[in-house]
Amino acid sequence: MLILKNATAVQFAPASVLEGVDIAVEGSLIVDVGNNLSARYPAAKSKEMHGRIVMPGLVCAHNHFYSGLARGIMASIAPCPDFISTLKNLWWRLDRALDEESLYYSGVICSLEAIRHGCSAVIDHHASPCAIQGSLNILRKGFVEAGLRGMTCYETTDRNGGLDELEKGVEENIAFAQLIDQQKVASSGSYLVEAHIGAHAPFTLPDAGMQMLKEAVDQTGRGLHIHVAEDSYDVSHSHDKYGCDPIVRLDEAGLIGKKTLIAHGLYLSDTEINLLNQRGATLAHNARSNMNNHVGYNRQLTALQHVALGTDGIGADMFEELKFAYFKHRDAGGPLWPNSFLAMLYQGNSILEENFGARFGKLAAGYKADLTILDYTSPTPLQAENLAGHFAFALNSSHVDSVMVEGKMVYEDKAFPQSVENLYREARNSAQKLWARMDSL
Template sequence: MALLITHATLVTWEDPNHIIGDGALLLDNGIIQEIGSSSELAARYPHAEELDAQGQYAMPGGVCAHTHFYGAYARGLAIPGPAPKNFPEILRRLWWPLDKSLDAEAVRLSALVCLIDAIKHGTTTLIDHHASPNCINGSLDIIADAVDEAGLRAVLCYEVTDRDGPEKAQAGIEENVRFLRAAHDHPLVSATFGLHASLTLSDSTLEACAQAADGLDTGFHIHVAEHEADQEDSQRKTGERVVHRLARLGILGPKTIVAHAVHVDASERAVLKDTGTWVSHQPRSNMNNGVGAAAIDIMAAEGIKLALGNDGFSNNMWAEWKAAYLLQKVAGRDPRLAPGDMIARMATQANARLAEVFFPGQTLGQLVPGAAA
């Protein structure tokens, strides 16, 4: 049965955005069928189930461009011993022991916790990056089933890495390939190909990933230059900076997301722009890990496609908006950086365009007739 939402203040997040007072939305079969005034639509559809918004805002659900559902377990978790002094120590002492501890039930529960948190904060599409080295095969199905149960939309991948040996790296490749083919069984779930980061991947493994992805119409989802260690490792191994290395190996492109890009230089930014690669910005995580601040004002001015994620922090994307607005100002000591309209466009219009990459043929993130509800 159709649902008619009346007496709402509609925020359409079109470009340009429109705000419609005393507006109404007719929803049916998961699609926005019509938008108009409350009086007009109530008269036209007297038999529709009606929900009176009583003047509250109605807007598209939020999109998170990069997260880790299993990060739910890190909230409030103390790391034994002295505090880690840098991000590589945080990886070794927190994240890598945590992901090794995950079994199938832990994977399922972490996804459900994060999805409930997303519902509470109005975030309805999430691009997840998963790792569970002792529970690889079928792990993405477990998460997809949780997404189905929650009724949200998600893009899933498995993090391929060499840090646990060649057999598990190959298992990660196979899980990505398997799920890229199986994701169509879940109407609200899509897939991409996950990679950890340049510093835990050899050329041979990256070549194997690119070869495995060939013909699957996919890009990749990878952490890039989150900390200087990623650049130092790449230059030590190959003599190249990270983005140049990934470009050489066929990892970049318009369906690829690089998370963070905090420590990229001008030549790498040029490659990101030329390849149409997406960059996701996670300011709360960057502050928490003490890794620095990505040059998002420069990237935006250069035409790089920017999106906003949370890196496993809470799915309150409004908090990520605020952090993105404030971080650049203190990092650059310039109150003109990261103006509010830039952050709003990144979080709404850009995030929606990124989500549409994975759900082709659908209109997301807008209150317009024909868009997904």
């Protein structure tokens, strides 16, 4: 047992701030929260927090680890005047150029950087059309090596190889979910990585693909993770080809439920929003990505019951993502205050609960010991009523001191327990080869 002594215990939903709290962790769980726990557990080891903030781990609800080696990319990229040309000229070339080596370094580096920025979990969405089989297990190895909790899936699509590519994507999703089931049994339920059933977007999914995905969801018991209405093109395509809204089409295929994660959703109709709310699905809002891709602003956040925050591949700094989400909302004339965006940040833990079958997101006995520890000295009072204001206007990833996942310190006193210099060196070499392959496509 480990006792984190004299912490400032911060919770998100409902917001609370309590000073001088001890948190006892045993195995993968929090087992007690209170005062002077060393007297109750005299044999336990202890670590003095000196008043540091201890809070539930941060979750990035939508990411693309395959973009990990795209930072400062030096490939020849044609002009991208709209969303579809951005996909075709940049991202769909990058994902076709991925091989097992570049995928591994993308995954492990992104996992390490997520932890360093305070994340205890990331929900990933993957694509590597020329290296589909086994790709999700390569990503899982990166999560595990870094010690990060997460989920991943393969984005099923027909954009490169028609039905054959669709079938391979679905097969990879099913095979990975089955591998995770085996891991759960072998580890007695204590494991780090879960599975979604992935798909790119409705505009690259014919009806045959919808049917394959439904069979995969039913077979594995997992939920769908898919981009929808990231750009108005997705909506226009659905109206033109199928005569309905994209969420309606997904729902008619039986693919919208409590485990469904919809990324973006900028152009949803009232009917679609009602469907998501009725089915209990979650929308991942990615403010910085939407700004970067110039696809517009989601003005319907207030109408959705379950909204989480993601980055869509722009790192995993959730402090920064919350700030951008809030400031962009205010700039667009939105009515929400920082507390609503702190609730969205918390919603990532609800996604984990739905998929891992465990309790996340609170400092209480029986909850997973996934924790973020901050070294933050505030010049103003820090209390429940203004906690969200501190997140929006002050707290940032430079305050991350330590991260605990599944009861283990994976980042402690601003350092990883393992050497990472060689990984970064090899990642730089792999990135150069990846960019060269992109230019050969």
